[in-house]
Amino acid sequence: xxxxxxxxxxxxxxxxxxxxxxxxxxxxxxxxxxxxxxxxxxxxxxxxxxxxxxxxxxxxxxxxxxxxxxxxxxxxxxxxxxxxxxxxxxxxxxxxxxxxxxxxxxxxxxxxxxxxxxxxxxxxxxxxxxxxxxxxxxxxxxxxxxxxxxxxxxxxxxxxxxxxxxxxxxxxxxxxxxxxxxxxxxxxxxxxxxxxxxxxxxxxxxxxxxxxxxxxxxxxxxxxxxxxxxxxxxxxxxxxxxxxxxxxxxxxxxxxxxxxxxxxxxxxxxxxxxxxxxxxxxxxxxxxxxxxxxxxxxxxxxxxxxxxxxxx
Amino acid sequence: xxxxxxxxxxxxxxxxxxxxxxxxxxxxxxxxxxxxxxxxxxxxxxxxxxxxxxxxxxxxxxxxxxxxxxxxxxxxxxxxxxxxxxxxxxxxxxxxxxxxxxxxxxxxxxxxxxxxxxxxxxxxxxxxxxxxxxxxxxxxxxxxxxxxxxxxxxxxxxxxxxxxxxxxxxxxxxxxxxxxxxxxxxxxxxxxxxxxxxxxxxxxxxxxxxxxxxxxxxxxxxxxxxxxxxxxxxxxxxxxxxxxxxxxxxxxxxx
Numbered sequence: 001x002x003x004x005x006x007x008x009x010x011x012x013x014x015x016x017x018x019x020x021x022x023x024x025x026x027x028x029x030x031x032x033x034x035x036x037x038x039x040x041x042x043x044x045x046x047x048x049x050x051x052x053x054x055x056x057x058x059x060x061x062x063x064x065x066x067x068x069x070x071x072x073x074x075x076x077x078x079x080x081x082x083x084x085x086x087x088x089x090x091x092x093x094x095x096x097x098x099x100x101x102x103x104x105x106x107x108x109x110x111x112x113x114x115x116x117x118x119x120x121x122x123x124x125x126x127x128x129x130x131x132x133x134x135x136x137x138x139x140x141x142x143x144x145x146x147x148x149x150x151x152x153x154x155x156x157x158x159x160x161x162x163x164x165x166x167x168x169x170x171x172x173x174x175x176x177x178x179x180x181x182x183x184x185x186x187x188x189x190x191x192x193x194x195x196x197x198x199x200x201x202x203x204x205x206x207x208x209x210x211x212x213x214x215x216x217x218x219x220x221x222x223x224x225x226x227x228x229x230x231x232x233x234x235x236x237x238x239x240x241x242x243x244x245x246x247x248x249x250x251x252x253x254x255x256x257x258x259x260x261x262x263x264x265x266x267x268x269x270x271x272x273x274x275x276x277x278x279x280x281x282x283x284x285x286x287x288x289x290x291x292x293x294x295x296x297x298x299x300x301x302x303x304x305x306x307x308x309x310x311x312x
Numbered sequence: 313x314x315x316x317x318x319x320x321x322x323x324x325x326x327x328x329x330x331x332x333x334x335x336x337x338x339x340x341x342x343x344x345x346x347x348x349x350x351x352x353x354x355x356x357x358x359x360x361x362x363x364x365x366x367x368x369x370x371x372x373x374x375x376x377x378x379x380x381x382x383x384x385x386x387x388x389x390x391x392x393x394x395x396x397x398x399x400x401x402x403x404x405x406x407x408x409x410x411x412x413x414x415x416x417x418x419x420x421x422x423x424x425x426x427x428x429x430x431x432x433x434x435x436x437x438x439x440x441x442x443x444x445x446x447x448x449x450x451x452x453x454x455x456x457x458x459x460x461x462x463x464x465x466x467x468x469x470x471x472x473x474x475x476x477x478x479x480x481x482x483x484x485x486x487x488x489x490x491x492x493x494x495x496x497x498x499x500x501x502x503x504x505x506x507x508x509x510x511x512x513x514x515x516x517x518x519x520x521x522x523x524x525x526x527x528x529x530x531x532x533x534x535x536x537x538x539x540x541x542x543x544x545x546x547x548x549x550x551x552x553x554x555x556x557x558x559x560x561x562x563x564x565x566x567x
Contacts, residue, residue, distance in 0.1 A: 020507050021505045021507050021508070022505060022507060022508050022511075023511075027511065028510075028511070029509060030537060030540065031507055031510050031511060031537075034510070034535075034536065035506055035510065035535075035536035035537060036505045083527075085526060086525060086526065086527065087453065087525070088524070088525050088526060090526075091526050135523075147525070147527075148524070148525035148529065149523060149526060149527035149529075150527075150538075151475055151476075151523045151527035151528070151529035152527050154529070155527060155529065157529045158528055165505075165532075166477075166531075166532040166535060167504055168535055168537070169534060170537050171426075171535065180517070205446075286503070
């Protein structure tokens, strides 16, 4: 199955390279390399990172509603990036951008794990996440209001809803290394997460070091989601829907979901970003919709379905 | 009790602002701010807050010396101006409120080409009773425009790209600047993606210099792939508002 998903990923990536923002089909090499390659690669990477970290968070927190967007990890990453970007730190030192993102994401995910350790129930954790999410969004709006560039406040749509427009090879070079490191860390957590699904005590009795699994989950999530949000803004719902779509096919075991979530997340966001670029070619509209709008339109109904299923 | 109220009122009016001096002028728009600084700095009661921003304002340094005011009728009234400068479309409700309070308001249309800039300078110079300074500003601008008749036989194609990828179409101030700099404007004033620009590269790309503080809108103008197109730069403060300093943009783009 994973081999099939990898093949689909490659095909979608190739197709994505063929979709320009004004025409279908191939283009001169410089356009392919400088414009379409970074956009397509980032779409797959960011989606894969969100899908994978969603699957890991759902396993680690033992809560099926866990998602980097819903729990405010993406929002905190955006807040960190906004501060670093608009005050010119990333202009002076380019890697400051992903660093700002992953520091923000790290703070968010660390708070959630500490809170989860003491949370009386799964819904308390989700409520805390919603609070972090709201807090980060308003702090971001405040930061953009105070930012010294007059365009800043209008750019809140990018930081809240994401986008891959005008992303260059520089952005890819900045975001890819931390994201790949994070993914490598998260992909190795399978056995630990499987054990953890039996409960912390049972996992410990199986010789799994629960603390270290949770810590690695936090670090891996901060790296993938943080660096991703720094260059693509806050894209929601990918981490929520991907594991849910996959469970009927892959099974309930959290460890078994990881690789499949990585591929399906990448494919989903590649498709969504292609849709964003195709809309102005098919419909008479001047503006392209933000990327996060597409994923939210897909994800929100699934969230409602989940809520109905969970209701007694 | 009545005495107390009277005293309080007296103190409040004293705090309210300095005594009425002759001919105090407030400007509520970046463009009129700059003209006021250039034509009649001794009469300034307040400028808009943007006047001090060096990326937007040609007179940012001089503007530091003057008070600023937000476009709020109450804040402006407290300054007791004799004249308020604004534009036809900015701060409409504030200007209407001020007029109702008996303050003289001058609303002007912002010029979009060089003949209109000359007319605009003359109009404001007359209202501020500084006709000679106005003529001197026009003469200085015309000296910078000398040599550009805008009639080269084969002018190179140019695209002037603004933040977020918007281009300057016909009828805009930047279009007038390009023509005066002997460049043919190859854009229609619509938004242009990086890919479209690279697919149909102009002979010359015209960009604003990078601002001191970044934004996504201005960062996209620094897309690395644009380096393949010959680029000429201008300071946005020269063209955000039309003025005698707009001649500098022509000089910078002409070469």
